[in-house]
Amino acid sequence: MTGKNMKNDIVNKKDLKQLVIRFYGKLREDKILGHFFNHVTPVNWNEHIxxxxxxxxxxxxxxxDYSGDPMRKHVAIHKKHPFSLSDFTHWNKLFIETVDEMYKGENAEIIKQRAQSISTIMQIKLFK
Ligand code: HEM
Structure with a gap:
């Protein structure tokens, strides 16, 4: 493959921003997960992204510069409208798909692995 068909790795903030925009764009429209963001705890999408x-x-x-407490937020969401295991399975799948659509390389692998780890920790804490 050459030219525009070649996927690059995530090497800088700009690449990461493109990924974030695409991933949260998908979540926003997603049939399974969109309602969490649009109805359960409605986010201001510009701020959230x-x-x-x-x-x-x-x-x-x-x-x-992020210094929040994601676990506390997701516990609060879970109380309002419980997550199911399959919600997390779907989130993981969407995340991996989005990275793979856009990038290829060491950092692309690292971010997928770290996302899975954080997701697993969240599930263990939420579903214990
Ligand atoms: C079933 C899967 C998930 C759903 C439906 C979901 C939904 C949400 C929603 C609705 C918010 C906004 C909460 C608010 O502003 O009150 C949020 C925030 C957030 N989510 Fe998730 N989430 C999921 C999984 C994850 C995972 C796996 C990660 C990390 C790898 C993650 C990272 C975050 C972070 C960092 C925030 C911002 C928390 C803050 O305000 O500081 N989420 N999520």
């Missing part, structure tokens, strides 16, 4: 740049930058490059 901005915050998620920082979160994912922390996860991949350790440089983001």
């Amino acid at each position: 901005k915050m998620m740049y920082g979160f994912w930058e922390n996860v991949l490059f350790f440089t983001g």
Whole structure:
């Protein structure tokens, strides 16, 4: 493959931003998960996406400005409208699919692995 068909790795903040925009764009429209963001705890999408740049930058490059408490937020969501295991399975699948659509390389592998780890920890805490 050459030129525009060649996938690059996630090498900088700009690449990460493109990923975040695409992933949360999908979540927003998603039949299974969209309602959490649009109805259960409605987010301001501009604000949410901005915050998620920082979160994912922390996860991949350790440089983001995110300093929230995701576990506390998801526990609160779970109380209002319980997550199911299959919600997380779907989230994981969407995340991996989105990374694979856009990027290929070491950082692409790392971010998928870290996302899965965080997701697993969340599930263990929520479903214990
Ligand atoms: C079933 C899967 C998931 C759903 C439906 C979901 C839904 C949501 C929703 C609705 C919010 C907004 C909460 C609010 O502003 O009150 C949120 C925030 C957030 N989510 Fe998730 N989430 C899921 C899984 C995950 C996973 C696996 C991660 C990490 C890998 C994650 C990371 C975050 C972070 C960092 C925030 C921002 C928390 C803050 O305000 O500081 N989420 N999520």
